[in-house]
Amino acid sequence: MRSHGLILLAIVLALYCCSTTGHNGEQPLSKIAIRKTTLATTVAARIRASPLVLGLQGQTSEWVTVKFSHPNPSNDDWVGVFSPANFSATTCEKENFREYEPLLCTAPIKYQYANYKNDDYNKTGRGSLKLQLINQRADFSFVLFSGGISNPKLVAVSNTISFANPKAPVYPRLAQGKSWNEMAVTWTSGYSTEEAVPFVEWGELGGPQIRSAAGTLTFSRAHMCDSPARTVGWRDPGFIHTSFLKDLWPNLLYTYKLGHRLYNGSYIWSQSYTFRASPYPGQDSLQRVVIFGDMGKAEADGSNEYNNYQPGSLNTTYQLIKDLKNIDIVFHIGDLSYANGYLSQWDQFTAQVEPIASTVPYMVGSGNHERDWPGTGSFYANMDSGGECGVLAETMFYVPAENRQKFWYKTDFGMFRFCIVDTEHDWRPGTEQYKFIEHCLSTADREKQPWLIFLAHRVLGYSSGEFYGIEGTFQEPMGRDSLQELWQKYKVDIALYGHVHNYERTCPIYQSTCVREAAHHYTGPFEATTHVVVGGGGSSLAKFTPLRTRWSYYQDYDFGFVKLTAFNQSTLLLEYKKSRDGLVYDYFTITRDYRDILDCAVDSCSKTSMSS
Numbered sequence: 001m002r003s004h005g006l007i008l009l010a011i012v013l014a015l016y017c018c019s020t021t022g023h024n025g026e027q028p029l030s031k032i033a034i035r036k037t038t039l040a041t042t043v044a045a046r047i048r049a050s051p052l053v054l055g056l057q058g059q060t061s062e063w064v065t066v067k068f069s070h071p072n073p074s075n076d077d078w079v080g081v082f083s084p085a086n087f088s089a090t091t092c093e094k095e096n097f098r099e100y101e102p103l104l105c106t107a108p109i110k111y112q113y114a115n116y117k118n119d120d121y122n123k124t125g126r127g128s129l130k131l132q133l134i135n136q137r138a139d140f141s142f143v144l145f146s147g148g149i150s151n152p153k154l155v156a157v158s159n160t161i162s163f164a165n166p167k168a169p170v171y172p173r174l175a176q177g178k179s180w181n182e183m184a185v186t187w188t189s190g191y192s193t194e195e196a197v198p199f200v201e202w203g204e205l206g207g208p209q210i211r212s213a214a215g216t217l218t219f220s221r222a223h224m225c226d227s228p229a230r231t232v233g234w235r236d237p238g239f240i241h242t243s244f245l246k247d248l249w250p251n252l253l254y255t256y257k258l259g260h261r262l263y264n265g266s267y268i269w270s271q272s273y274t275f276r277a278s279p280y281p282g283q284d285s286l287q288r289v290v291i292f293g294d295m296g297k298a299e300a301d302g303s304n305e306y307n308n309y310q311p312g313s314l315n316t317t318y319q320l321i322k323d324l325k326n327i328d329i330v331f332h333i334g335d336l337s338y339a340n341g342y343l344s345q346w347d348q349f350t351a352q353v354e355p356i357a358s359t360v361p362y363m364v365g366s367g368n369h370e371r372d373w374p375g376t377g378s379f380y381a382n383m384d385s386g387g388e389c390g391v392l393a394e395t396m397f398y399v400p401a402e403n404r405q406k407f408w409y410k411t412d413f414g415m416f417r418f419c420i421v422d423t424e425h426d427w428r429p430g431t432e433q434y435k436f437i438e439h440c441l442s443t444a445d446r447e448k449q450p451w452l453i454f455l456a457h458r459v460l461g462y463s464s465g466e467f468y469g470i471e472g473t474f475q476e477p478m479g480r481d482s483l484q485e486l487w488q489k490y491k492v493d494i495a496l497y498g499h500v501h502n503y504e505r506t507c508p509i510y511q512s513t514c515v516r517e518a519a520h521h522y523t524g525p526f527e528a529t530t531h532v533v534v535g536g537g538g539s540s541l542a543k544f545t546p547l548r549t550r551w552s553y554y555q556d557y558d559f560g561f562v563k564l565t566a567f568n569q570s571t572l573l574l575e576y577k578k579s580r581d582g583l584v585y586d587y588f589t590i591t592r593d594y595r596d597i598l599d600c601a602v603d604s605c606s607k608t609s610m611s612s
């Protein structure tokens with residue numbers, strides 16, 4: 001009977017989560033029926049790209065001009081960008097025996113319609129596009145198609161263009177190591193360990209620089225769980241290197257650059273970057289933390305536009321870059337790139353966040369779009385990862401987890417303790433993850449680290465998202481039922497979630513009841529956890545249910561992010577800012593002394609305590 005129960009549970013979860021994600025996270029490249037491509041070449045059609053060589057000053061991105069002409073133009077003509085430039089179908093496999101060998105079996109890395117900003121294209125047959133390319137380890141070619149993206153007909157192929165050094169080390173991303181005084185630097189290059197030795201040269205700003213070795217990871221097509229990651233979306237990931245900069249002095253500024261020593265004795269260098277070492281755990285000083293989920297990536301050149309991704313994702317990124325001097329650490333709590341099995345998009349995501357991630361620790365969580373795939377051990381058996389089944393997120397970003405396949409970890413930052421949960425693996429009592437959660441919450445030294453923050457991708461607490469409203473759960477099933485006693489017992493100040501693409505804040509709440517009225521200022525002893533949904537990082541927005549609850553205090557259907565500011569061990573500020581203007585639309589403060597933390601709240605002290 002137990003196995004029947006488990007099967008039923010799996011079916012319920014599979015059905016449930018497909019209904020929760022809907023079309024919100026669809027990858028634009030998946031709309032292109034590339035395997036249906038047929039030939040329609042004509043000598044009268046032309047497509048040409050310039051300049052021929054990119055990144056001559058060491059840049060890792062550059063704008064190119066693509067000019068084209070077609071004797072028989074149509075409004076559904078489009079241009080696909082392929083990388084590597086030789087996109088022949090040599091690696092194709094038939095999907096079934098009735099099918100002919102496809103002409104093409106690799107998705108472009110981006111696409112745009114030929115009439116984009118070329119209003120009279122369908123009359124003149126002439127047009128040009130400005131496209132932004134990033135260095136991603138291979139050359140590029142541009143292809144003019146007719147027939148729309150659902151029935152592509154290959155009309156003309158361009159010349160090849162390339163970055164001066166396609167293998168260059170790029171897109172460093174920092175993360176806190178397993179201890180507070182260790183910074184992990186992860187980057188991507190085209191250099192295997194057989195060609196070069198990867199390392200980071202680093203030291204205190206203005207001081208002597210030392211070199212630290214880096215480890216190298218990669219993966220093959222066989223590591224992907226299924227299509228499209230294993231088929232049309234596959235692209236060689238290059239090599240992902242991580243070096244651990246250890247024994248940092250708290251708060252000091254450091255510089256670093258990425259290096260590869262080739263076996264012929266020459267060196268390849270990245271540009272130089274700067275970061276500030278993290279504060280000592282418990283250090284009483286100004287500490288500023290940004291948290292959001294579901295940002296995805298978008299294209300500044302307007303390509304791949306689909307599902308309204310552009311304004312949110314780019315605006316969030318721009319606001320954070322603009323305010324970077326006032327940000328100390330960032331948490332992106334799942335649904336990172338929405339590559340969904342189109343691997344080229346991970347390079348583009350790391351390029352988009354590089355100005356942030358190369359300067360402050362960029363800590364990531366795992367979401368359904370990183371991990372979920374049927375039959376691969378994910379808690380939900382849906383297809384939201386596009387066959388990546390976690391491999392990309394676990395390799396492209398370092399997190400201080402014991403086992404990066406199990407994406408839960410804790411990290412200390414000054415007066416904060418963060419417990420980051422992996423909602424794509426079981427969290428219920430009796431599981432390995434539940435033990436981690438209790439250990440993380442219970443080992444925070446609240447005198448020194450008073451601000452205890454719980455982070456997860458799916459909403460384990462409270463959300464008025466439309467799909468949770470339809471289910472009548474206002475949460476993931478088995479979320480707060482499993483965890484609310486822990487939040488209460490260990491006095492979690494704030495729990496934040498993504499997955500629902502909007503912003504919402506509750507009253508301090510326990511067992512679906514407001515323990516006190518929501519407010520902008522809370523003083524005195526802890527009473528209950530405040531739950532915040534901050535899933536409006538960039539992916540298309542999610543509606544609220546029209547059902548009204550007593551606990552939902554503030555709702556905003558817009559793109560935005562949260563900033564936590566700990567002024568000292570007595571005052572914490574939460575601000576919700578919109579991505580469109582960076583202004584504050586909701587906020588609250590918590591003010592309390594250490595004796596307030598020691599006080600008992602409902603179910604927070606043992607039943608035998610005299611105070612009860």
Ligand SMILES: [Fe+2]
Binds near residue numbers: 457
């Ligand atoms: Fe999600």
